[in-house]
Amino acid sequence: QVQLVESGGGLVQAGGSLRLSCAASGRTFSSYAMAWFRQAPGKEREFVGGINWSGYSTLYADSVKGRFTISRDNAKNTVSLQMNSLKPEDTAVYYCAARPGTAVLNFRNGYAYWGQGTQVTVSS
Numbered sequence: 001q002v003q004l005v006e007s008g009g010g011l012v013q014a015g016g017s018l019r020l021s022c023a024a025s026g027r028t029f030s031s032y033a034m035a036w037f038r039q040a041p042g043k044e045r046e047f048v049g050g051i052n053w054s055g056y057s058t059l060y061a062d063s064v065k066g067r068f069t070i071s072r073d074n075a076k077n078t079v080s081l082q083m084n085s086l087k088p089e090d091t092a093v094y095y096c097a098a099r100p101g102t103a104v105l106n107f108r109n110g111y112a113y114w115g116q117g118t119q120v121t122v123s124s
Contacts, residue, residue, distance in 0.1 A: 002026045002113040004096045009118030012086055016122075020081040022096030022115060030054075030074040033104045035111060036081045038092035038120075045095065050104035051079065059104045064090075086122045093117040 008020040020036070035050035049060040049070040058070055067086075072079040079096060097111035105111070 002032060002098045004098060004113055004115035006094065006096045006115045006118040009094060009120045011121045011123065014086060014088055014122055014124050016086050017084045018086065018120060020083065020094055020118060022079045024077045024098065029077040032098040032100055033102060034072060034079040035097045035104060036070060037095045037097055037108065039095070040092040045108050047106040049081065050106065052104050053102050057104065059106060088122045088124045091120060091122050093119050
């Protein structure tokens with residue numbers, strides 16, 4: 001069982017940066033692949049990026065490649081999402097997700113544990 005708590009959301013102007021963090025409970029954090037998803041009003045929840053258990057393998061959605069970076073610290077049970085060059089279309093609630101195992105999956109049903117979400121709003 002893993003409990004996830006996101007933080008770091010807020011309001012930022014287009015072109016700015018934000019860093020989201022996700023704190024995980026449990027002593028087996030390093031055995032989980034982690035990911036970030038987002039959901040804009042009226043839209044489906046979509047994959048943003050993911051990282052495997054060791055942190056050496058990452059996967060990103062095409063829409064955020066080159067702008068967002070995901071990282072993890074297994075000693076601190078945290079995963080982060082650095083978001084640069086933000087655009088108004090990045091506005092959404094961002095969710096941290098976890099799945100037991102090594103593989104990063106880019107679909108919602110692949111993840112068993114979810115945080116409550118944090119709002120990111122990018123103004124034009």
